[in-house]
Amino acid sequence: MAIIDAVERIRERIGEACNRSGRNRAEIQLMGVSKFQGIEQIEKVWQAGIRLFGESRVQEGVEKFTPFKQRHPETELHLIGSLQRNKVKAAVSLFEGIQSVDREALITELGNWTRQRDRPLGILLEFHTGEETKRGFSDEEQLYRATEKVLSYPGLVLRGLMTMAPYTDEEARIRAAFRSLVSARDKLASRFPSGDWSCLSMGMSQDFEIAIEEGSTLIRIGTALFEEQGP
Numbered sequence: 001m002a003i004i005d006a007v008e009r010i011r012e013r014i015g016e017a018c019n020r021s022g023r024n025r026a027e028i029q030l031m032g033v034s035k036f037q038g039i040e041q042i043e044k045v046w047q048a049g050i051r052l053f054g055e056s057r058v059q060e061g062v063e064k065f066t067p068f069k070q071r072h073p074e075t076e077l078h079l080i081g082s083l084q085r086n087k088v089k090a091a092v093s094l095f096e097g098i099q100s101v102d103r104e105a106l107i108t109e110l111g112n113w114t115r116q117r118d119r120p121l122g123i124l125l126e127f128h129t130g131e132e133t134k135r136g137f138s139d140e141e142q143l144y145r146a147t148e149k150v151l152s153y154p155g156l157v158l159r160g161l162m163t164m165a166p167y168t169d170e171e172a173r174i175r176a177a178f179r180s181l182v183s184a185r186d187k188l189a190s191r192f193p194s195g196d197w198s199c200l201s202m203g204m205s206q207d208f209e210i211a212i213e214e215g216s217t218l219i220r221i222g223t224a225l226f227e228e229q230g231p
Protein backbone atom coordinates (compact mmCIF):
# COMPACT_ATOMS: atom_id res chain seq x y z
CA MET A 1 0.00 0.00 0.00
CA ALA A 2 1.30 3.45 -0.88
CA ILE A 3 1.72 5.88 1.99
CA ILE A 4 -1.10 8.08 0.74
CA ASP A 5 -3.44 5.08 0.89
CA ALA A 6 -2.16 4.05 4.30
CA VAL A 7 -2.93 7.54 5.65
CA GLU A 8 -6.39 7.40 4.09
CA ARG A 9 -7.01 3.96 5.57
CA ILE A 10 -6.06 5.15 9.07
CA ARG A 11 -8.40 8.13 8.67
CA GLU A 12 -11.24 5.78 7.74
CA ARG A 13 -10.55 3.61 10.75
CA ILE A 14 -10.50 6.68 13.01
CA GLY A 15 -13.87 7.69 11.58
CA GLU A 16 -15.32 4.23 12.14
CA ALA A 17 -14.04 4.09 15.73
CA CYS A 18 -15.60 7.53 16.35
CA ASN A 19 -18.94 6.39 14.94
CA ARG A 20 -18.94 3.25 17.07
CA SER A 21 -18.21 5.15 20.25
CA GLY A 22 -20.11 8.39 19.68
CA ARG A 23 -16.92 10.46 19.58
CA ASN A 24 -16.53 13.67 17.61
CA ARG A 25 -13.95 13.11 14.85
CA ALA A 26 -12.67 16.67 15.21
CA GLU A 27 -11.39 15.86 18.72
CA ILE A 28 -8.83 13.34 17.48
CA GLN A 29 -5.43 14.34 16.20
CA LEU A 30 -3.34 11.95 14.12
CA MET A 31 0.42 12.04 14.74
CA GLY A 32 2.81 10.42 12.27
CA VAL A 33 5.54 8.70 14.28
CA SER A 34 8.53 9.15 11.99
CA LYS A 35 11.30 7.52 14.03
CA PHE A 36 13.57 5.37 11.83
CA GLN A 37 11.90 6.80 8.69
CA GLY A 38 13.75 8.69 5.97
CA ILE A 39 12.88 12.17 4.77
CA GLU A 40 11.26 10.93 1.56
CA GLN A 41 8.76 8.88 3.50
CA ILE A 42 8.09 11.75 5.87
CA GLU A 43 7.50 14.04 2.86
CA LYS A 44 4.87 11.64 1.57
CA VAL A 45 3.07 11.62 4.88
CA TRP A 46 3.20 15.42 4.88
CA GLN A 47 1.79 15.50 1.34
CA ALA A 48 -1.09 13.36 2.60
CA GLY A 49 -1.95 16.15 5.02
CA ILE A 50 -0.29 15.16 8.30
CA ARG A 51 1.28 18.12 10.13
CA LEU A 52 2.04 16.60 13.53
CA PHE A 53 5.06 14.28 13.80
CA GLY A 54 6.68 12.37 16.65
CA GLU A 55 10.32 11.39 17.07
CA SER A 56 11.72 9.31 19.90
CA ARG A 57 15.34 10.50 19.85
CA VAL A 58 16.58 14.05 20.00
CA GLN A 59 19.59 13.58 17.73
CA GLU A 60 17.60 11.84 15.01
CA GLY A 61 14.94 14.54 15.28
CA VAL A 62 17.51 17.32 14.88
CA GLU A 63 19.10 15.71 11.82
CA LYS A 64 15.84 15.10 9.99
CA PHE A 65 13.59 17.92 11.10
CA THR A 66 15.91 20.93 11.15
CA PRO A 67 15.90 21.02 7.32
CA PHE A 68 12.36 19.63 7.07
CA LYS A 69 10.89 22.40 9.22
CA GLN A 70 12.63 25.05 7.12
CA ARG A 71 10.74 23.71 4.10
CA HIS A 72 7.53 23.16 6.04
CA PRO A 73 7.27 25.71 8.86
CA GLU A 74 3.72 24.55 9.78
CA THR A 75 5.18 21.27 11.07
CA GLU A 76 4.54 20.50 14.71
CA LEU A 77 7.06 18.09 16.17
CA HIS A 78 6.83 16.28 19.51
CA LEU A 79 9.35 14.18 21.39
CA ILE A 80 7.79 10.86 22.41
CA GLY A 81 10.87 8.98 23.67
CA SER A 82 12.83 9.33 26.88
CA LEU A 83 14.83 12.51 27.27
CA GLN A 84 18.24 12.58 28.92
CA ARG A 85 19.42 15.61 30.77
CA ASN A 86 22.28 16.40 28.35
CA LYS A 87 19.80 16.55 25.43
CA VAL A 88 17.35 18.99 27.00
CA LYS A 89 18.89 22.11 25.47
CA ALA A 90 18.76 20.67 21.95
CA ALA A 91 15.26 19.31 22.55
CA VAL A 92 13.73 22.62 23.61
CA SER A 93 15.05 24.35 20.52
CA LEU A 94 13.63 21.73 18.13
CA PHE A 95 10.36 20.40 19.53
CA GLU A 96 7.04 22.18 20.02
CA GLY A 97 6.00 19.61 22.59
CA ILE A 98 7.49 16.95 24.88
CA GLN A 99 5.13 14.03 25.54
CA SER A 100 7.53 11.88 27.52
CA VAL A 101 7.97 13.95 30.67
CA ASP A 102 8.47 11.25 33.26
CA ARG A 103 10.33 12.71 36.26
CA GLU A 104 10.50 15.90 38.27
CA ALA A 105 14.18 16.57 37.62
CA LEU A 106 13.40 16.70 33.91
CA ILE A 107 10.70 19.34 34.50
CA THR A 108 13.26 21.49 36.30
CA GLU A 109 15.66 21.19 33.37
CA LEU A 110 12.95 21.94 30.82
CA GLY A 111 11.71 24.88 32.86
CA ASN A 112 15.18 26.37 33.13
CA TRP A 113 15.97 25.99 29.43
CA THR A 114 12.69 27.55 28.28
CA ARG A 115 12.81 30.81 30.22
CA GLN A 116 13.72 32.81 27.10
CA ARG A 117 11.27 31.07 24.80
CA ASP A 118 8.69 33.18 22.98
CA ARG A 119 6.15 30.36 22.69
CA PRO A 120 5.80 28.04 25.68
CA LEU A 121 6.80 24.41 25.28
CA GLY A 122 3.85 22.00 25.40
CA ILE A 123 4.15 19.35 28.10
CA LEU A 124 2.41 16.01 28.50
CA LEU A 125 3.10 14.04 31.66
CA GLU A 126 3.73 10.39 30.90
CA PHE A 127 1.82 8.00 33.15
CA HIS A 128 2.85 4.38 33.57
CA THR A 129 -0.25 2.25 33.02
CA GLY A 130 1.21 -1.23 32.58
CA GLU A 131 3.66 -1.15 29.69
CA GLU A 132 6.78 -3.29 30.27
CA THR A 133 9.54 -0.68 30.26
CA LYS A 134 7.91 1.08 33.24
CA ARG A 135 8.49 4.53 31.86
CA GLY A 136 6.41 7.31 33.30
CA PHE A 137 5.13 8.51 36.65
CA SER A 138 3.80 5.56 38.57
CA ASP A 139 1.05 7.02 40.76
CA GLU A 140 -1.26 9.98 41.04
CA GLU A 141 0.62 11.60 43.91
CA GLN A 142 3.65 11.86 41.64
CA LEU A 143 1.47 13.36 38.92
CA TYR A 144 0.17 15.99 41.37
CA ARG A 145 3.68 17.05 42.30
CA ALA A 146 4.78 17.07 38.67
CA THR A 147 1.78 19.23 37.76
CA GLU A 148 2.63 21.81 40.40
CA LYS A 149 6.15 21.91 39.10
CA VAL A 150 5.16 22.36 35.43
CA LEU A 151 2.71 25.13 36.39
CA SER A 152 5.49 27.01 38.18
CA TYR A 153 7.54 27.59 34.99
CA PRO A 154 6.44 30.32 32.56
CA GLY A 155 8.11 28.64 29.57
CA LEU A 156 6.13 25.41 29.99
CA VAL A 157 2.47 24.85 29.24
CA LEU A 158 0.73 21.74 30.46
CA ARG A 159 -1.57 20.11 27.93
CA GLY A 160 -2.44 16.72 29.39
CA LEU A 161 -1.22 13.15 29.74
CA MET A 162 0.39 10.43 27.65
CA THR A 163 0.65 6.68 28.06
CA MET A 164 1.67 3.48 26.29
CA ALA A 165 -0.52 0.43 26.83
CA PRO A 166 1.13 -2.98 27.37
CA TYR A 167 2.04 -4.91 24.22
CA THR A 168 -0.48 -7.71 24.45
CA ASP A 169 -3.37 -9.32 22.58
CA GLU A 170 -5.50 -9.11 25.68
CA GLU A 171 -7.87 -6.32 24.89
CA ALA A 172 -9.05 -6.07 28.49
CA ARG A 173 -5.55 -5.17 29.68
CA ILE A 174 -5.16 -2.53 26.97
CA ARG A 175 -8.53 -1.03 27.85
CA ALA A 176 -7.65 -1.02 31.54
CA ALA A 177 -4.44 0.91 30.80
CA PHE A 178 -6.31 3.55 28.80
CA ARG A 179 -9.01 3.79 31.45
CA SER A 180 -6.45 4.44 34.15
CA LEU A 181 -5.09 7.36 32.09
CA VAL A 182 -8.61 8.82 31.78
CA SER A 183 -9.17 8.36 35.49
CA ALA A 184 -5.86 10.07 36.36
CA ARG A 185 -6.77 12.95 34.03
CA ASP A 186 -10.18 13.34 35.72
CA LYS A 187 -8.57 13.50 39.18
CA LEU A 188 -5.95 16.00 38.03
CA ALA A 189 -8.58 18.16 36.36
CA SER A 190 -10.58 18.37 39.57
CA ARG A 191 -7.49 19.11 41.64
CA PHE A 192 -6.09 21.65 39.15
CA PRO A 193 -9.22 23.03 37.47
CA SER A 194 -7.41 25.97 35.89
CA GLY A 195 -5.05 23.62 34.02
CA ASP A 196 -5.50 22.50 30.42
CA TRP A 197 -6.12 18.74 30.49
CA SER A 198 -7.48 18.52 26.96
CA CYS A 199 -4.82 16.23 25.49
CA LEU A 200 -4.91 12.48 26.13
CA SER A 201 -2.16 10.99 24.00
CA MET A 202 -2.89 7.27 23.82
CA GLY A 203 -3.12 4.69 21.06
CA MET A 204 -0.56 3.31 18.56
CA SER A 205 -0.83 1.19 15.40
CA GLN A 206 -2.01 -1.90 17.29
CA ASP A 207 -4.47 -0.33 19.67
CA PHE A 208 -5.60 3.09 18.44
CA GLU A 209 -9.22 2.10 17.87
CA ILE A 210 -9.54 0.91 21.46
CA ALA A 211 -7.83 4.14 22.57
CA ILE A 212 -10.38 6.24 20.65
CA GLU A 213 -13.25 4.29 22.20
CA GLU A 214 -11.74 5.04 25.61
CA GLY A 215 -11.31 8.78 25.04
CA SER A 216 -7.99 9.41 23.28
CA THR A 217 -7.54 12.81 21.64
CA LEU A 218 -4.14 12.12 20.03
CA ILE A 219 -3.08 8.84 18.46
CA ARG A 220 0.58 8.15 17.64
CA ILE A 221 0.88 6.00 14.53
CA GLY A 222 4.17 4.72 13.11
CA THR A 223 4.09 1.26 11.56
CA ALA A 224 0.57 1.43 10.12
CA LEU A 225 1.37 4.68 8.30
CA PHE A 226 4.91 4.13 7.11
CA GLU A 227 5.55 0.44 6.61
CA GLU A 228 4.63 -1.50 3.51
CA GLN A 229 1.32 -3.16 4.20
CA GLY A 230 1.66 -6.08 1.76
CA PRO A 231 -0.47 -6.66 -1.35
Ligand SMILES: *Cc1c(COP(=O)(O)O)cnc(C)c1O
Pocket residue numbers: 033035056080081164204205206220221222223224
Ligand atom coordinates in the same frame (compact mmCIF):
# COMPACT_ATOMS: atom_id res chain seq x y z
C1 LIG B 1 7.20 4.00 18.26
C2 LIG B 1 6.18 4.66 19.10
C3 LIG B 1 4.86 4.83 18.63
C4 LIG B 1 4.36 4.29 17.31
O1 LIG B 1 4.25 2.91 17.38
P1 LIG B 1 3.62 2.04 16.18
O2 LIG B 1 3.26 0.77 16.82
O3 LIG B 1 4.69 1.89 15.15
O4 LIG B 1 2.43 2.78 15.66
C5 LIG B 1 3.99 5.52 19.45
N1 LIG B 1 4.36 6.01 20.67
C6 LIG B 1 5.60 5.85 21.15
C7 LIG B 1 5.94 6.41 22.48
C8 LIG B 1 6.54 5.17 20.38
O5 LIG B 1 7.79 5.01 20.88
